[in-house]
Amino acid sequence: MSVLTPEWTALLYLVSAVCFILALKGLSSPRHARRGNLIGSAGALLAVITVFLSVKLDNIPLILAAIVVGSAIAVPIARKVQMTQMPQLVGGFNGVGGGAAALVAVLELGHNVDVWVRIAIVFTMLVGAISFSGSAITVLKLQELMTTRPVLFPGLRWVMSIAVLASLASAVLVVVTGSWIWAVLLLILGLGVGVLLVLPVGGADVPIVISLLNAFTGIAVAASGIVLENVLLLVAGTLVGASGTILTMAMAKAMGRGVTGILFGAFKGGSTAGSTTVSDRPVRSSSAEDVAVQLGYAQNVVIVPGYGLAVAQGQHTIAELATALEDRGVHVVFGIHPVAGRMPGHMNVLLAEANVPYEALKELDEVNPEFKSTDVVLVVGANDVVNPAAKSTPGSPIYGMPILEVGDANQIVFLKRSMRPGFAGIENELLYDPKTELLFGDAKESLSQVLAAVKAL
Amino acid sequence: MDPVTLLTVVVLAVFVGFEVVSKVTSKLHTPLMSGANAIHGIILIGAIIVAGQTSDPWLLTVAIIAVVLATANMVGGFVVTDRMLEMFRGRKPAKADTPAGAGTGEVAK
Known part of the structure; x- marks a missing residue:
């Protein structure tokens, strides 16, 4: 249906964007935080209703069913998860958001021939894919389904460099040719870069990486806003990107480390594992x-x-x-x-x-x-x-x-x-x-x- | 949309994001992360648009997967943030000598 004029659509999206800002603003004090979050979710609901009323859509029953399925998967997990498992939950939800952004961008490839829009498309695909696979590894590490130690192998640096260069090359090819084959290759390479990025990070540093990937997903969503010419996606994505960036830097500072040190420390051979030597100086033990x-x-x-x-x-x-x-x-x-x-x-x-x-x-x-x-x-x-x-x-x-x-x-x-x-x-x-x-x-x-x-x- | 308008929007949003988040108390950094996480679930509207504008069964399948993932991100994110924030309570009224339900009368430091 397109019952809403473009002006009304833009206004309602603006209201949603303000709701999101209020949601973040509410967190300045524990007393108003919950209300802020409710305002944010109301803004999200408003945005979803607006899109149904403003764009001519086919397959509506299927889309609604997918929304029901998505909620049915996420709500029980969100309700039951233990508070100690919060980092992996946030990582997981972040990953699926990044994945969704990457898929949306791929699907838009067929509709767009403009070079600038295509650049936004490959950017969203690459960053979304990195966020998806990187988050998957963080979940595996935090849930201790794989080792929490930094995973390193000889030549990791070279593999990483080659993966990055290859993804940049295929990104250029997608922009020039608009071909699906290169797009799929780009997605696969993006997934690979995400895995390689997070593998060498030690368990205790993983939360910083989650925050960073959160910012990545935000930026990917913002770029998808350019692709779809949707101001709400642009604003919401940018907000998350900015907040994720600040939070990542604040965390790194609180840990007394640089963000690059955490991400690339293992590449340089500096260990993040910590020593296990025990001193034999006397201490006073108590009962x-x-x-x-x-x-x-x-x-x-x-x-x-x-x-x-x-x-x-x-x-x-x-x-x-x-x-x-x-x-x-x-x-x-x-x-x-x-x-x-x-x-x-x-x-x-x-x-x-x-x-x-x-x-x-x-x-x-x-x-x-x-x-x-x-x-x-x-x-x-x-x-x-x-x-x-x-x-x-x-x-x-x-x-x-x-x-x-x-x-x-x-x-x-x-x-x-x-x-x-x-x-x-x-x-x-x-x-x-x-x-x-x-x-x-x-x-x-x-x-x-x-x-x-x-x-x- | 013309590029200058887009750029204006982005720059302003960056400043609003920095400004708002730098005021968030470090007590609430975990809910901040999950709340911001829920907000980028708004990619759902992008997923709905692409799913509603394709007829090719393969592309539709991909788009529907994107709708499921984005919904999980958004709905799950808001639900879990609400659950966390619900737990942040002030001192029990009996201890703070305030009448039951008068949480606003307390002095939060």
Whole structure:
């Protein structure tokens, strides 16, 4: 049907675009965030209704059926997925979006002879295909269906260079000839480049790659807006591309690494695996009961949760411990590093799921001045994000990375699996500090023991 | 559409994107990623347009696959973002001494 005039169509698309901007804007505070997301989804619905009413379409029953199928696949997954699996879910949804953009671009090839439009088409195909296959690899890595270590083989650099050059060459051929054969080859090469791009990335860096691929899909969608002469696709895609880019850079900064270092570090032979050497200097180890006494009789406690807590699925236990301490009159807040968890902001989601109120979740800048008046800091499964070497040792790989300055507190308790250094493979001087105690063991088990001991006080 | 208009739109959208996202609290970076992810699912309208304008069975098949993928991206993205944001609650009213349901009376820091 084309009941809407082009003017009305453009107006309704503008409303949708504004809804998307409001959806992102809502995220500036946890209180309005949910409403923003609902506005965004209303904008998306409006856009879909608009397209049905403004373009003359055949095959409508089939299209509606496909929408039903797509929703029927995605909604149960989105509802049931565990919060710890969020990175792979976001990666997966991102991949299918990229794939959709690439397919849309291929189908438009037959309708367009203009060189500029064809350039937009090959761009969308290539970037969409990279996003699709790259995201697929990130899902496999995060779901541990394949190794989380960087995958490297001799000559990877050459294979990658050849794949990139070959895809550029076939892109040029598609633009010049408009031939389907070259288009299919371009898609296949794009898929190959995506795989080669993500294989050498280590497990802990994968979330940054997801964010980057998210930006890629956004840019591909924006380019498809040029192909289809659709301003909404252009605006929405550009918004996502810009936001994905910012977020990727913010994450890289919070990890103290450059984006290129993460993507191409493995190519240069620099390992992202981290060392496993264990030092034999003496440390003070403690018992669950001692830790419970320290926490239970403190006034101000800051809990610093890290990757290890997410791995051990200990977020509910730690929330219970915080409640038990609050009931005793202890003031408890969580000091959260931007990259704690398996993706940026992930720890906040995990703790929110465990019913920790968002006021108790403090960002780096908020909590750092508080450490001086903190009696006990409980560091659970975190290491690099509290390592003072980031401030004091210019030669250190994490030098310059913003850290939680837990060294300012009166006492520090580390719950750790072992003395193995963190992901960056650097010793943490704080572990040997006289005011530091260590409780060894699985984060969740240690927390349950401490919780039981606090309740028994 | 003329190229200068397109360029204007792109440049403005880039600035809006940078501006809006730089104000997002780092607490909500995970929902931001999945929310932005849902937004690029809008490629669905592109998929609908190509599916509605082809009669060749092969091309139609490809287009319908694109519709399914784009729908999964968009609908799944919004649903999971909503699920996450629903979990971000303020302090329980009993503790903050505010009447039940008066979440707006709290001081969020």
